[in-house]
Amino acid sequence: MSNRASPVPGRLTVWQYVQNALYYLHVAVATVVIGLLGLPALLRDGRAGANRVATRWIGYMLWAARLHLGVSCEVRGTPPTEDCIIAAKHQCFLDILVIAHAVPRRAFIMKREVMRVPIMGWYAWKTGCIPIDRTRGRDAMRAISGEINRRLAGEGLGQLIIYPEGTRTKPGERRPYKHGVSTIRAATGLPVVPVAVNTGLFWPRKGWGIRPGRAVVEFLPVLPPEVPAEGFVPRLEAEVETHSDRLMAEAGFRGETVAVA
Template structure:
């Protein structure tokens, strides 16, 4: 564990340094340059981080189902377990990404300016229910610009095999935007646990599933997206666990594993 902790600290040192080196000049550029420009900077950032994860801490990346990505704008709805999910999904945005992020992130100097360059949809949680109509409005504008919106339906990172807590924001955006939604299952939480400074070697996986076409009711879509993401995520997590993982299994995780085995 000590060796892996050292490897993790080395990764974080490279990660934050690389982010700062790129964010400062690109952030300044974003204040004055055209929007949706500088994709090569974003691509270099996520490719470099995936490289660092692979060769410093031993987290490989495996992404399948790219054939399910439709043409044009659509919504990517992904299970969210770690920051790896951000790096891994950027390639599917085809150079026109729009993430949904809390307002505090966009207020960060330089880094937040970079996010604004790509029309990141800002959510001010302090506004309560009034934040949702604003999210839908910004999402509609992003779709009209041909962007691919990345959203995490539960609104935050969830531990592997934890009970799902899907919010209604995605369903309301789905109805308003009239575009397909691509469900995504991930296993990254087994290797980059939330609230943990130690990263563990293994193969983090993401799977793009067949898109859900536009036209469903809000209630039907809300149910359908969970029925697509949750079973596939559980299946993939249990496959990795049964094959053996380097991460120590906490009592809480063991309890969830036992429940699913039963």
């Protein structure tokens, strides 16, 4: 299947919109079924069981994306298996799925409210996701760093997935990278693995109007530990954005890069 995308894509057909709707209906039902069937593993095996179920669930959603939408995914580079921070470009829901499926012990920093949602929230807690109270500002980051260090001293953290831009971006759009990842790196000493993507060429930010093609997620080499704190975020941004631009160009994107404050 081609992974090329037109810089100015044409309008989707009615059938493609129907397929979009069928996909979301399919995965909503599958989420309930897989989540409930996986409860014995969740209760019996804790985090290990929750991760097995999560891997099955994410893999099913990626398979359904191929079935309904004609979207396949390629993973390049070497996904990490040790405790680390994954700092990724974030364009859409698809890159969340691909990155999480590629690593064995995925964890996210999530809004506390999301972790209270039935089924999904149960698994989020058990797989090691860390709740955040965004109203606490810098205190929230200190609390997160403390929780990470507590886990590192115990059963381990896994692969903590962070999106330094703080939100999804359209292809060709750049937002300033936030310093949270640098703060956590300094407080924990964890290695940081940058990740580049071109997923937004096929899967829009809002999740509708998905187009067929082959999306790519690339795990880049670990950033050297000797990169000083003051230069870390610019170095991370340069790595992720340069390689994401390359992946999008490979897929046929010819749009201009636009900085968004």
